[in-house]
Amino acid sequence: MEYSRGDHTSNRLKLLCKIAVLLCIGAAAASGQLTDDYYDYCCPQVYRIVRSRVAAAMKAEMRMGASLLRLHFHDCFVNGCDASILLDGSNSEKFAAPNNNSVRGYEVIDTIKADLESACPGVVSCADIVALAAKYGVLLSGGPDYDVLLGRRDGLVANQTGANTNLPSPFDSISTITKSFQNVGLNVTDVVALSGAHTIGRSRCLLFSSRLANFSATNSVDPTLDSSLAPSLQQTCRGGDNQLAALDVNSSDVFDNHYFQNLLANKGVLSSDQGLVSNSDDPTVAATKALVQAYSANGQRFSCDFGRSMVRMGNISPLTGKAGQIRKNCRAVN
Ligand code: HEM
CATH class of the missing domain: 1.10.420.10 (Peroxidase, domain 2)
Incomplete structure (x- = not known):
């Protein structure tokens, strides 16, 4: 079989991505805890990408910083910070009373996820994207620059009843x-x-x-x-x-x-x-x-x-190690 130069490059890229995913999984399995340097080796671009997408969304509408902050809160209080709020479907938390026609920012998370799937496929969880988007919503509104802990994985189920009762x-x-x-x-x-x-x-x-x-x-x-x-x-x-x-x-x-x-x-x-x-x-x-x-x-x-x-709120029942998954699309389980 003949290999072209392009095949070599894309194979090398795939290998690098696999190593990046393994590095991340290894880090999580080792500690079982969130850390502030979780993506430093497997997706160091994550901060720049999330920040620039949040900045663009806030340039179009300043209020979006607030909306992203609230999205993180409403995620964490239901099944922990596992991005369950982002799942579509009949049991979606989006239609629970505290969220329906109220929580905003889902499309901003989608654009960040798409960018990150191009830059570091299968590496950054939707739950971490939500936590980072909240951080930049605060920072770009003039608020404090706290260190977000990362390494959450995404939940497999939404909990509409929980959203109606826990918030x-x-x-x-x-x-x-x-x-x-x-x-x-x-x-x-x-x-x-x-x-x-x-x-x-x-x-x-x-x-x-x-x-x-x-x-x-x-x-x-x-x-x-x-x-x-x-x-x-x-x-x-x-x-x-x-x-x-x-x-x-x-x-x-x-x-x-x-x-x-x-x-x-x-x-x-x-x-x-x-x-x-x-x-x-x-x-x-x-x-x-x-x-x-x-x-x-x-x-x-x-x-x-x-x-x-x-940081304490972001630490509510995170999924780490092999629990949950890294969703490819934040709106659906893989
Ligand atoms: C302490 C209990 C809380 C109650 C009862 C509460 C309630 C509310 C309500 C009723 C709204 C307006 C929703 C609407 O217009 O549909 C709101 C907005 C908001 N909440 Fe809270 N909230 C609480 C705590 C929090 C926490 C812990 C955070 C984040 C850490 C947060 C962040 C926000 C933000 C940023 C907005 C504005 C969102 C926007 O403009 O899109 N809230 N909250």
Whole structure:
């Protein structure tokens, strides 16, 4: 049989890819844990590729940074950080109440995956892509540059019921929200630091308009909502349930600590945001309020704790070693 030069090159490429995959599998099997240098030998381009795709998406629409951050959260709270949220099909998490018409960014993940399958076939998991996209969403919004741990593998099943039950609701009390965090191994500091993600992004009126009219027998508007913010939110929501309001009224595209300063001025948009400081009959609120005060006064401390809590969230039940698989297409198992 004759071999052309092209055959040699493509065979060498295939061999290099196989070695790269084996290097990655070897690293995971050896440690069973996530590491910050996981792709250094088998796909060192991963950071550049994810960063440039996230930057392009945010250039087209700045809000996408926030949407990618939320995508990671909604992935990790259901079956762990295994990219189960990306699977299409009848049991898809995409159609669970907290995600439907709400979670965004799936197409950005698809483009990153396509680039990575060209650069390092079969090496980078969808779950790691989601974690890295969240990191760059934060960083390119002006937030902290924390080290993402990598080496997750992709899950084989979606869990729509889990998405309906595990994710906290904006109508929950702080005690209930704290329990949902504790269920996945996170603590009260994680609740407050990660709620600081609402320094970027938007919410649909549907999820806070009950605070704006017919609130209770005695108050038409939620008394814990600042009286100058209420009319502007009412104005926004006249357009209907799908209208959007900034979660951080001062600087919705910049990752800073204004979200916490807003809460102390009764300018939290979601009831669950304002609840971190306002609802004194909730036993958890003394602890959450003290943290809100600390982060409001000290942006550096918020950045530090946020990065640490993102790493802790990213560590929820990862699949490593031989568990799961590296999906070729993030929307379907291989
Ligand atoms: C503490 C409990 C939490 C509750 C109750 C909550 C609830 C919500 C709700 C209701 C929205 C608006 C959704 C919509 O308009 O359809 C939202 C948006 C958002 N959430 Fe949370 N969230 C929580 C924690 C988190 C955490 C832990 C993160 C990330 C670490 C996060 C990141 C975001 C971001 C960035 C947005 C804006 C997304 C965008 O503009 O596309 N949230 N959240």
